[in-house]
Amino acid sequence: MAKNSSSPVKSRAAGRRSPLASVALIVIGLMSTGGAYALFTSSATADSSVVKTQVVEEGAKLYAANCATCHGLNLEGSGTGPSLLGVGAAATQFQVGTGRMPLAASGPQAPQKPAQFTDAQVNALAAFVASKAPGPAAPTAAQLTASNDPAKGAELFRINCAMCHNVAGAGGALTEGKYAPSLSGVSAKYVWDAMVSGPQNMPVFNDNNISPEDKANIITYLKYLDKTPSVGGYDLGNLGPVSEGLFIWIFGLGTVVGITIWLTAKSN
Amino acid sequence: MGASVLTTATRSPAAPVEESRGSRFTGWAANYVDERTSISGLVKELGRKIFPDHWSFMLGEVALYSFVVILLSGTFLTFFFQASMTSVIYDGSYAPLKGIEMSNAMQSTLDISFDIRGGLLMRQIHHWAALLFIASIGLHMLRIYFTGAFRKPREINWVVGFILFILAMAEGFTGYSLPDDLLSGNGLRIIDGLIKGIPIVGTWISYLLFGSQFPGTDIVPRLFTLHILLLPAILVAALGIHLVLLVINKHTQFAGPGKTNNNVVGVPIMPTFAAKAGGFFFIIFGVIALIASLFTINPIWTYGPYDPSPVSAGTQPDWYIGFADGALRLVPPHLEWLWGPYTFSLNIFLPVVVLGLFIVVVMFYPFLEAWVTGDKREHHIADRPRNAPTRTAIGAAGVTFYAVLWGAASSDLIATHFLISIEGVITTLQILLIVGPIIAYFVTKRICIGLMKKDREIALHGYESGRIVRLPGGEYIEVHEQLDPYERWRLISFEDYQPLMVRPNAKGEITVAQRVRAGLSNWFFEDRIAPVSRTELAAAHGDAHGALEGDAGAHGAIGH
């Protein structure tokens, strides 16, 4: 997108100025559109350092009020929560944005709840956590749409994710009451966050495992599943043969037995 | 209807002037065929066959008609399906698979689904009909079992029917594996494991079947031959035998006025039943088509092509194979030994043996029961399940056993959907697999005996009407309403059995087999309620009782 908007600049400039000036203009054009784009789309990377410190300070306050009891005032961790040093903005955005944190009750796995904080507050917390020690960053919008090959994404999903999340992303059981949740309707940034931070029992998929473009491909595929209605009719929860079997016994055979009772009922 | 048309048509060709041109043609055609094949005799015979009027007697027909639907839709699929494992690059219209390498089989199934008009509907009809087919066979079998309709002279037909059930499962499994998608490939991998788990010969058999190391490139073509040629041929032959035996033996019927062991009461097949049956076929077809057009089945495009490395969470076989998958999930771990250079693993072999035994016992149950009860009589009256408490209880135990295995196949889904740990689910099911059938046995038996006692009470003393009457002496009694004779007949007409006695054989010896048999027979019949006898009835309804009968009234003897 940044490149597209710069091309009219280029052609107009080439007609009036010297070649060198046009190169300079292209550079300026590229940088300004690209910069503005980044500014608009990702508040996590706010440009001016003043804004940044303000955000981090707000994050620090939120952190102290909501998280420090478990994770320690300096992110060092405590008996009730792990250290957050080095988990990065991605993990924080994921955990708080999906409502998993602050943790409500201990159990096999921190469950998803309605999120407690606004997006701005989540970003502030993420910025604060990231300011203490470097870690995986939250994705920019450009990263999320860097590539869109659903076939590649689907293949990678089957190889890397389906064993826990099921091929259709319907979710699946893990040991000791843990589970991989359903992925339908999860927003793109959280899918990215989950891959780079590996929440709880999910492994981390760093850029060497799955390149940033392929992460975008996986996201493209998951979005495709969300957007495209099931081709063959209602999908019965995408649970495969189990839901199909239950359906045929309860509704299929149920209907048929109903009909046989009606047919053999005594007339008059 | 056919029969009457045939006869009138042959005897008086010119008589009915008002016959329409259409019926004149049918008459002529029928006559033409009959003169060359004498088929009218057969039609007459068939037409006079009686069909009883209880809904559960139609389940077999449901199976038959879904099989016809399977044949029709399957034939359509053969026109487009390519049973080959040659690898190709997909270039059809489903975007998330474009450019992916897959087998020809998978590609052609995707083409059937996305690029051939009506193909997806046909695939879904074929698969839903397959599920309904096997489910209706299952229910049909339960009906036969619980009404004792497998007893002499129908034991052979029980065996034939059971073979049909096994063949249907084999058909289903081979068909399910044809598209060569990820899910069915995982299923084949498990079959490969089952085969390799057979001691000593397993590996060889696996290589023989797959033509090389799993998965190889031969399995889909081979399964295809099985699926559309060999198994259907055997299935149709067995089905033919099943139906011929049915015509010879006739249906059983529930006890009722005028229904005896020597007749069959009901509507003759011709004309009413035939009309109903024709309509019934279309109804079944319609139900299947409706389901197939509204509900996805086996969306292979989300599963993707088979690749031995990925295994999806929630991988399950179709429901009818579920019990086997469940058995594998429930077997306790660490059952393997090293004997010399050989590894013996019972992890897989044990479930195979247990399931094999289960299948053999079910298949030969009629002979087992006949041996234990020493019953050599013919039976044409269906038992009410309560009147054969031990058999019903054994059946309930068997159903529980099967159901636990079946449930175990979805242990992971039970865990995620009820938010419990999968280990807990497995342990619970392991215990239930052993304890469940025992509990089911005793509970069912108690319930049956309780129901029999109640029937006996009602037959002897009638219903409690809720009307309280004060006698001149000041005593209050409740009026019991008597059954009408038809109702009563239903309650009292069942056969009474005695346990077998240990008897010496011709040589005057009592063999071990004799003792075992007598022991089993004793167990089979020890708890029973004798049917109400004529004298008891007469006594209960004698003048002394009249219409009014107090609780103090004599109760019939309850045999133990």
Ligand code: HEM
């Ligand atoms: C009792 C008999 C049968 C059962 C239970 C059965 C079951 C199945 C099942 C479950 C599938 C997988 C369908 C899917 O892709 O979702 C299948 C596929 C197939 N069946 Fe059958 N089938 C039976 C008989 C037949 C017959 C008689 C024919 C041929 C005349 C046939 C032809 C096919 C073909 C060509 C396929 C592969 C195409 C596809 O997978 O879509 N089937 N069958």
